[in-house]
Amino acid sequence: MATIIYDDETTFDALKDKTIAVMGYGSQGHAHARNLHESGLNVVVGLRKSSSSWAKAESDGLKVMTVDDAAKAADVIMILLPDEKQAATYYSQIEPNLKAGNALVFAHGFNIHYNQIVPPKDVDVFMVAPKGPGHIVRRTYTEGIGVPGLIAVYQDATGKARELALSYAKGIGATRAGVYETTFREETETDLFGEQVDLCGGLSSLIKNAFEVLVEAGYQPEMAYFETCHEVKLIVDLIYEGGLERMWHSVSNTAEYGGMTVGPRIINEESREAMYVALERIQNGEFAKEFILEGMVNHPVLKAMERQEKEHPLEIVGKEIRANIPWLNKKIDDD
Ligand SMILES: NC(=O)C1=CN([C@@H]2O[C@H](COP(=O)(O)OP(=O)(O)OC[C@H]3O[C@@H](n4cnc5c(N)ncnc54)[C@H](O)[C@@H]3O)[C@@H](O)[C@H]2O)C=CC1
Ligand SMILES: CC(=O)[C@](C)(O)C(=O)O
Numbered sequence: 001m002a003t004i005i006y007d008d009e010t011t012f013d014a015l016k017d018k019t020i021a022v023m024g025y026g027s028q029g030h031a032h033a034r035n036l037h038e039s040g041l042n043v044v045v046g047l048r049k050s051s052s053s054w055a056k057a058e059s060d061g062l063k064v065m066t067v068d069d070a071a072k073a074a075d076v077i078m079i080l081l082p083d084e085k086q087a088a089t090y091y092s093q094i095e096p097n098l099k100a101g102n103a104l105v106f107a108h109g110f111n112i113h114y115n116q117i118v119p120p121k122d123v124d125v126f127m128v129a130p131k132g133p134g135h136i137v138r139r140t141y142t143e144g145i146g147v148p149g150l151i152a153v154y155q156d157a158t159g160k161a162r163e164l165a166l167s168y169a170k171g172i173g174a175t176r177a178g179v180y181e182t183t184f185r186e187e188t189e190t191d192l193f194g195e196q197v198d199l200c201g202g203l204s205s206l207i208k209n210a211f212e213v214l215v216e217a218g219y220q221p222e223m224a225y226f227e228t229c230h231e232v233k234l235i236v237d238l239i240y241e242g243g244l245e246r247m248w249h250s251v252s253n254t255a256e257y258g259g260m261t262v263g264p265r266i267i268n269e270e271s272r273e274a275m276y277v278a279l280e281r282i283q284n285g286e287f288a289k290e291f292i293l294e295g296m297v298n299h300p301v302l303k304a305m306e307r308q309e310k311e312h313p314l315e316i317v318g319k320e321i322r323a324n325i326p327w328l329n330k331k332i333d334d335d
């Protein structure tokens with residue numbers, strides 16, 4: 001079983017006299033920088049001069065510098081740039097400014113595990129990976145709670161890497177929900193598997209296919225949307241809070257019997273085999289290579305798929321429905 005560390009077992013001691021550079025101000029970057037800052041730690045944000053986030057981070061009360069200058073100023077450098085862009089920025093702007101005893105930190109093990117960033121031996125390298133989207137890392141922190149986190153130490157040059165990781169996890173609020181120890185390999189492979197097979201890939205594909213079947217069978221798109229998409233959150237909330245047991249308890253006997261007997265015919269042996277294939281491609285580096293090459297040519301596949309997805313009837317009808325439900329129409333980064 002995993003070791004779990006909670007808030008009262010951690011302190012800010014390892015970080016209190018250090019400067020932390022948070023590189024990037026996207027989903028994770030804005031959450032880490034703001035949470036660490038509000039936890040009383042010394043934070044600078046590293047961005048490109050041209051970045052539209054520069055003004056936003058400043059208006060959030062943070063000190064902003066170029067990536068170069070932030071790397072120079074910092075003892076602890078958290079890299080929250082897109083995974084496929086980290087290596088180029090690291091080699092041109094971060095590594096030349098690293099000093100012995102600095103710490104290099106990641107929220108996902110991708111670049112270390114797949115050998116895209118090979119750090120010098122005299123720096124600490126560790127991970128603090130929230131198990132949730134950045135906007136939720138921020139929202140839960142402001143509510144006095146947090147998102148569970150993983151820590152892993154890849155390289156411990158100073159003998160303080162684990163302590164630094166725990167202080168950082170405390171600073172973003174993760175220790176409030178519990179921090180679990182893992183390795184770079186385990187985090188990278190399970191995280192990629194989760195987002196491809198279940199959380200993002202499997203779920204969106206399930207929703208779209210179920211929606212398409214109902215619409216093709218002649219039902220109104222609004223009915224199809226409510227059934228196959230809107231209600232997902234309401235069901236998932238029950239699972240999140242109390243496991244499958246709470247969900248089965250809350251739905252009707254009809255839904256429980258129908259769900260338990262038909263579910264395994266939908267996600268079946270064939271789907272399970274596809275999951276094993278996805279896992280193998282993660283483990284043998286094939287997925288990583290494909291994604292890195294896609295990034296090098298400016299994401300032609302990703303951009304085309306994003307466009308197609310936006311045009312999907314599910315997204316069109318969903319937008320109209322959500323526009324009529326006031327609390328659903330907020331921008332995601334209204335925090
Ligand atoms: N999105 C999420 O909730 C989660 C992300 N992670 C990890 O966190 C890391 C960051 O991911 P996201 O927050 O999703 O990224 P993002 O795409 O939301 O934000 C990236 C940020 O980097 C900036 N940026 C891009 N290229 C740059 C460059 N060349 N120089 C300087 N700044 C640049 C962008 O302007 C933006 O502020 C990744 O390692 C990811 O795997 C881990 C857990 C969850
Ligand atoms: C939000 C999260 O943890 C993901 C799905 O792994 C990611 O955004 O990479």
Ligand SMILES: [Mg+2]
Pocket residue numbers: 130131132191195
């Ligand atoms: Mg994840």
Ligand SMILES: [Mg+2]
Pocket residue numbers: 108191192195
């Ligand atoms: Mg991920």
